[in-house]
Amino acid sequence: MTHKRLTVLQVLPALESGGVERGTLELGHYLVQQGHRSLVMSAGGRLVEQLEQQGSEHVQWPVGHKSFLSLRLVRPLRHFLREHAVDILHVRSRFPAWICYLAWKGMDPAKRPRLVTTVHGTYSVSAYSAVMIKGERVIVISNMIRDYVLQHYPVDAGRLRLNYRGVDPAVHRHGYLPRADWLEAWYRDYPETQGRQLLTLPARLTRWKGQEDFITLLAQLRQQGANVHGLVVGDVQAGKAAYLEELKLQSQGLDVADRITFTGHRQDIRDIMAMSHMVFSLSRQPEAFGRVTMEALSMGVPVIAYAHGGVAEQLAELLPQGAIAVGDLEAALKLSLAWLQQPPQVPENQVFRLQTMLENTLAIYYELTSLPQQVAPA
Known part of the structure; x- marks a missing residue:
């Protein structure tokens, strides 16, 4: 079946960094490769250059600025959607979603784009968050998110994908290893990790x-004689410097500094x-998906994780024995000791693949554009 060339507008607050932002770029690149027109509207950021190099067009609007003054963008956006004959309006964040929804709802149903949201x-x-359920199709990124939406909002399950x-x-890549020059630089910067x-x-x-x-867990492993070193890799965000000091004090108190x-x-x-x-995922709150753990598993690196949220769904598919109950450090210790002796084999990832995600998204667009226009969801 042949499909017409689509004009797709993705809208999000900014293009600095993060999983949503990377997903926007990946989808934009794929749309261009498939012969469609890819537009992205945001306040800009460091990823704009890459986005444009990959063939998408960026439109810089302050759609993520949380102010009632931003509602002045509703009428210009309506004009933009008409002028560019946008077929799919895809929103990924709550505040921009309100601007987009109000613009879209005020258009002639026979001539407006189809509305897609991703939770x-x-x-x-x-009521503020409910705008993310107003898409004609609502993409949910894991079964956990699907259940959450159905539990908390009066939404027709038939609109969820x-x-x-x-x-x-x-x-x-499964079995990927760092290059020798990278390893050399790493051990020069972090000699304490060697051996x-x-x-x-x-x-x-x-x-x-x-x-x-x-x-x-590190302290318990050390007490058991394990020759381990822990790496905590992640941003120290604004206002969190005191928490980093707390963690350093904890590691000193447990003799693992x-x-x-x-x-x-x-x-x-x-x-x-x-x-x-x-690699560990020990979040006390469930992750919606957990991109980083999926990346580790895809490379064949074993993951031990608290079994909830999207990460539990990944482990169920690829490494069920890595799942432990939330907060069960005794189980984490036992499993870590076993895997330090004999790591498990992680099968190749055939489920959580970028190509599948991209193809599914485009299929949702095609599904919508082939259907007659309906009244806007309430």
């Missing part, structure tokens, strides 16, 4: 991400995980 997280349950986030196996089995917790520094549990390194933000997280003996 990327467990947003607070409120499960579409897992995906990893590019060419980038996160030890590396355990990595990739997560920004915030209380629910599990750094405290990770430090406790010399066995843990806080690297801060790193662009080379792929290489760090690839050289790690194990």
Whole structure:
């Protein structure tokens, strides 16, 4: 079946960094490769250059500026959608979604674009968040998010489409190993990691991400005689410096200050995980999907994780024995000790693939554009 060339507008607050932003670029690139026109509207950021190099067009509007004054954008956006004959309006964030929804709702149903929203997280349950359920199709990025939406909002399940986030196996290749020059530079910067089995917790520094549990686990492993070193890889965000000091004090109190390194933000997280003996996900709150753990598993690196949220769904497919109950450090210790002796074989990722995610998204667009226009969801 042949489909017409689509004009797709993705809208999000900014293009600085993050999973939503990377997903926007990946989809834009794919649309261009498939012969469609890809537009992205945001306040701009460091990823704009890459976006445009990949063939998408960027439109710089302050759609993420949380102010009632931003509602002045509703009428110009309506004009923009008509002028560019946009076929699909795809929104990924709550505040821009309100601007887009109000513009879209005020258009002639026979001539307006089709509206798609993606629910990327467990947003607070409120009238403000409900805008993410107003798409004619609502993409949910894991079964956990699908259940969350159905539990908290009066939404027709027929409008929901499960579409897992995906990893590019060419980038996160099964069996990937860092280059020798990268390793040389790493050991020069972090000599304390040499000759030890590396355990990595990739997560920004915030209380629910599990750094405290990770430090406790390191101390228990050391008491058992394990030759391990812990890496906490992630941003120390504004206002979180005091929490980093707390973690350092905890590691001193448990006598593992010399066995843990806080690297801060790193662009080379792929290489760090690839050289790690194990990667951990110890978030006390469920992750909507957990892109980083999926990247580790795709490279064949074993993951031990609290079994909830999207990460539990990944492990169920690829490494069920890596799932432990939330907060069960005894199970984490037992499993870590076993895997330090004999790591498990992680099968190749055939489920959570970038190509599948992209094809599914385009199929949703095609499905909508082939249907007659309907009245806007309430």
